[in-house]
Amino acid sequence: xxxxMKISYELIMFLILAALVVMFGVLTGGIFFNPxxxxxxxxxxxxxxxxxxxxxxxILTSGIDLSVGFMMVSSAMVFSVVYQAxxxxxxxxxxxxxxxxxxxxxxxxxxxxxxxxxxxxxxMSTMYIFQSITWFFGTSYxxxxxxxxxxxxxxxxxxxxxxxxxxxxxxxxxxxLDKKTTFGRYIHAIGYNEHAVNYSxxxxxxxxxxxxxxxxxxxxxxxxxxxxxSWQVNQTTAVNMNIEVIALVVLGGTSTAGGIGGxxxxxxxxxxxxxxxxxxxxxxxxxxxxxxxxxxxxxxSLIMFAYLEKKKKLVSREMAxxxxxx
Amino acid sequence: xxxxxxxxxxxxxxxxxYLAIFVAILFVVLFFTTxxxxxxxxxLRDLAYLIAGGLALMMVxxxxxxxISSGTxxxxxxxxxxxxxxxxxPIPVVLLIAILVGMIxxxxxxxxxxxxxxxxxxxxxxxxxxxxxxxxLLPDAGWVSNIxxxxxxxxxxxxxxxxxxxxxxALVLLIFFCWFMKYTRFGRKVYAVGGNKESAKLAGINSxxxxxxxxxxxxxxxxxxxxxxxxxxxxxxxxxxxGMEMYFLPIAVVGGVSIMGGTGRxxxxxxxxxxxxxxxxxxxxxxxxxxxxxxxxxxxxxxAVYATVSDIKFFKQKKTxxxxx
Numbered sequence: 001x002x003x004x005m006k007i008s009y010e011l012i013m014f015l016i017l018a019a020l021v022v023m024f025g026v027l028t029g030g031i032f033f034n035p036x037x038x039x040x041x042x043x044x045x046x047x048x049x050x051x052x053x054x055x056x057x058x059i060l061t062s063g064i065d066l067s068v069g070f071m072m073v074s075s076a077m078v079f080s081v082v083y084q085a086x087x088x089x090x091x092x093x094x095x096x097x098x099x100x101x102x103x104x105x106x107x108x109x110x111x112x113x114x115x116x117x118x119x120x121x122x123x124m125s126t127m128y129i130f131q132s133i134t135w136f137f138g139t140s141y142x143x144x145x146x147x148x149x150x151x152x153x154x155x156x157x158x159x160x161x162x163x164x165x166x167x168x169x170x171x172x173x174x175x176x177l178d179k180k181t182t183f184g185r186y187i188h189a190i191g192y193n194e195h196a197v198n199y200s201x202x203x204x205x206x207x208x209x210x211x212x213x214x215x216x217x218x219x220x221x222x223x224x225x226x227x228x229x230s231w232q233v234n235q236t237t238a239v240n241m242n243i244e245v246i247a248l249v250v251l252g253g254t255s256t257a258g259g260i261g262g263x264x265x266x267x268x269x270x271x272x273x274x275x276x277x278x279x280x281x282x283x284x285x286x287x288x289x290x291x292x293x294x295x296x297x298x299x300x301s302l303i304m305f306a307y308l309e310k311k312k313k314l315v316s317r318e319m320a321x322x323x324x325x326x
Numbered sequence: 327x328x329x330x331x332x333x334x335x336x337x338x339x340x341x342x343x344y345l346a347i348f349v350a351i352l353f354v355v356l357f358f359t360t361x362x363x364x365x366x367x368x369x370l371r372d373l374a375y376l377i378a379g380g381l382a383l384m385m386v387x388x389x390x391x392x393x394i395s396s397g398t399x400x401x402x403x404x405x406x407x408x409x410x411x412x413x414x415x416p417i418p419v420v421l422l423i424a425i426l427v428g429m430i431x432x433x434x435x436x437x438x439x440x441x442x443x444x445x446x447x448x449x450x451x452x453x454x455x456x457x458x459x460x461x462x463l464l465p466d467a468g469w470v471s472n473i474x475x476x477x478x479x480x481x482x483x484x485x486x487x488x489x490x491x492x493x494x495x496a497l498v499l500l501i502f503f504c505w506f507m508k509y510t511r512f513g514r515k516v517y518a519v520g521g522n523k524e525s526a527k528l529a530g531i532n533s534x535x536x537x538x539x540x541x542x543x544x545x546x547x548x549x550x551x552x553x554x555x556x557x558x559x560x561x562x563x564x565x566x567x568x569g570m571e572m573y574f575l576p577i578a579v580v581g582g583v584s585i586m587g588g589t590g591r592x593x594x595x596x597x598x599x600x601x602x603x604x605x606x607x608x609x610x611x612x613x614x615x616x617x618x619x620x621x622x623x624x625x626x627x628x629x630a631v632y633a634t635v636s637d638i639k640f641f642k643q644k645k646t647x648x649x650x651x
Contacts, residue, residue: 064447111628116635118586120392120447121579121627128572128624135617235616239568243455246448256448291459298452299438306442 009253013268020272024279031282039161041278042271043154046163047072047225048241049270052248053174054215056266059249061190061208062258063119065215067108068245069238070130075101076223076233077137098220104130105216109209127242134235154229163225167270170218174263187211191258247298248273255309256302342582342594349601356604360611367488373603374496375554380577380595381503382547385540387583388590389520391439391446393541396548397571398457399431401468401564403552405461408470408562411477417557425549432545436538461564468564481557492554499550503592516540520589572623577602580630 025032032038042049051068058065078100083093104126111122155162178184186207189197197204227233252269254261273294280290356362362369379396386393407424411417435453439446461468483491507513518526519533526533556562581598583590605626609619 115632117628117631121631124572124575125624125627125631128620128627132617132619132621132624135615135620240455240458243451246451247455250448256445257443289459289463291455292463293459295452295454295456295459298455299449302444302448302452303438303442306444310443 010264010268013253013265013272017268017272017275020275020279024275024282028279028282032279035159037278037282039159039164041274042164042167043161043229044277045270045274046161046167047222047229048244048248049167049267049274050170050218050225051215051222051245052252052266052270053170053263054211054218055245056249056252056254056261056263057174057178057187057211058119058215059246059254059256060187060258060261061211062194062256063112063208063211064123064246064256065108065212066120066123066242067104067127067130068215068219069241070127070134071101071104071216071219072223072226072241073233073235073238074104074130074133075220076227077134079223079227080233081137094224097224098217101216101218101220101223102213103216105213105219106209108216109212112212113205113209131235131238134238163229166221166225167267170221171263171267178263183207183210188259191255191260244294247294250298250305251301253305255305260309342591342597345580345582345594345597345601349597349604352601352604352608356608356611360608362607362611365607365611367484367490369603369607370488370493371482371490371558372606373599374490374493375551376573376577376599376603377496377500377595378547378551378554379574380581380599381499381592382544382551383571383574383578384581384583384590384592384595385516385544385547386446387578388516389537389540390523390586391537391541392450393432393435393544394447394450394571395431395435395453395457396450396544396574397567397569398454398564399428399548400552400555400570401461401562401567402431402457403427403549404556404562404567405464405468405470405564407553407556408473411473412470417477417480421550421553424553425546428547428549428552429542429545432541432548433538436541439541440534440537458565458568464564469561471561473560473562475560478558478560481554481559490558492557495550496554499547500592500596507592512536512539517589573602576623576626576630579627579634582634584634586635 021032021038051072055065055068075097079093079097082096083090086092108123108126111117111126112119115122157165178187186197186202186204189202190204190207194204197207223233226237248269249261249266250256251273252261252263252265252267254265276293277290280293353362383393383396403424406427407420410420410423415423431453435446435449438444438449481492485491485494507516515526515531515536518529518531519536523533526536577595577598578590579598580601581590581594581596583594605622606619608614609622
């Protein structure tokens with residue numbers, strides 16, 4: 001019963017994606033069916049999509065990470081500063097960037113694991129600390145990278161954009177972590193009941209630390225993709241980026257109460273939002289209306305999911321009562 | 327049961343008292359090392375809207391909920407009030423309109439939170455996205471300029487040259503809430519629901535109704551906050567309010583409102599409001615950049631919350647519910 005419902009939900013997501021593609025294809029007079037355009041829709045969303053994968057894990061543990069945007073921009077600034085200081089050495093810069101992401105994520109993780117403060121409050125205050133770090137790097141000079149990692153952000157292999165390949169790779173890694181390892185099972189368990197996990201002899205705090213640490217590392221990866229795409233970042237790049245990432249996770253059907261959901265839905269949500277963004281742009285409606293549409297869609301889907309979950313709970317309760325009678 | 331203490335002595339041995347002593351020392355240091363007296367009027371004027379906004383956030387945090395859209399909604403209200411003021415409506419009518427817009431915004435959040443059991447943090451995040459997306463769609467991107475100086479003069483009215491009139495309004499509001507939270511049935515119910523929703527329900531309190539009404543009150547307070555913020559200014563720039571919830575959140579948290587809900591006193595908002603207003607002014611007066619402002623907000627919230635949730639004896643609040651031992 002439960003398995004059947006899960007499959008049908010992802011099918012719905014796929015149908016929405018297909019319907020959107022067909023709709024925009026008809027509305028733009030066939031431009032949208034061009035393979036390079038349709039694959040290119042991911043370039044707007046890939047850097048958000050890969051951040052949404054670990055964010056799914058964070059929300060599965062019934063936590064949240066509001067600091068993702070500024071974590072990404074801080075890592076991107078570390079990258080470009082190291083890159084320019086070492087005489088354009090790509091390898092050292094990439095390692096420094098990932099290391100800084102690891103450190104930022106670990107700060108969130110250690111506080112989340114060691115104290116009893118709510119995750120959103122921790123990450124909201126670290127968001128402001130990371131924002132101050134971006135200002136400490138200075139306001140005057142541009143954090144440009146030249147053309148070194150342009151291939152990473154803009155290039156294509158054959159006809160497929162590199163960004164899409166990175167998104168799919170990250171998805172596969174997180175899918176395996178989610179479905180095939182004990183780590184993934186414990187993450188769901190923490191979301192359902194953290195005390196039960198602790199009493200069954202598993203260190204829930206350690207798991208939480210790993211989840212937030214992964215978030216930081218993937219943010220650093222996303223920073224390199226963003227730099228490759230748009231060549232420069234500044235202090236206002238990441239304002240409200242956290243909402244966009246969380247929106248992808250929520251649209252993907254992950255419950256904000258924790259426990260229910262998975263990365264597959266998040267991937268579909270990312271693809272849908274990518275199509276929506278590019279489709280609106282092709283129709284001549286800019287980013288302004290996109291923000292408004294996304295906010296509206298987010299609120300509607302929040303209500304819808306909550307309603308469905310309530311119904312599901314009622315169904316399972318009725319079944320339990322029936323079983324008791326028998 | 328402790329013996330009855332002198333109320334003044336009780337205040338200075340409470341958490342708010344320690345904070346007040348710290349704030350007083352900071353004030354003296356700032357007063358003698360910088361040109362604080364020159365910008366005293368602006369300092370007090372900022373304090374007015376910080377107190378009102380802090381009260382608004384205190385109400386929802388006391389329930390264990392949160393309203394992150396409390397920053398950007400000020401921009402929305404600012405646009406509405408600016409436009410209606412330019413149309414020539416009298417200020418009291420515009421104030422009512424501002425309160426109405428704030429209440430509608432909070433009602434949406436409260437309805438989804440209460441009816442569908444979605445965390446209010448996620449709902450208000452979506453509202454932020456909606457507001458930010460709405461600003462560029464408004465005429466002139468929501469900018470309202472050339473507001474006649476006869477109106478901004480009303481907002482900037484002052485007594486004895488330094489005391490802004492709107493600060494007096496904010497203080498009246500604060501005193502009202504001190505009374506309201508302690509001596510009315512509704513105020514006690516808010517503490518009860520914030521402390522433990524399920525227990526409150528079992529004790530016969532309709533916690534959903536209390537949550538909804540408290541959100542409405544918070545929305546009304548945000549309307550007043552927006553008026554206090556925009557009235558002394560001659561133009562309204564809605565996009566400038568993005569991130570302003572971080573002015574109010576430290577005030578509520580430092581003021582002693584536990585983020586888990588159920589504790590806190592409005593008098594703490596006054597002390598914490600002075601602290602944050604002074605911090606903003608200090609960063610300006612010392613010529614420190616944005617980085618120190620953001621860093622101080624982040625660290626203050628972390629330390630204040632850590633002090634309330636952990637078992638540090640020095641900070642631990644002796645009075646659990648609303649100042650009754």
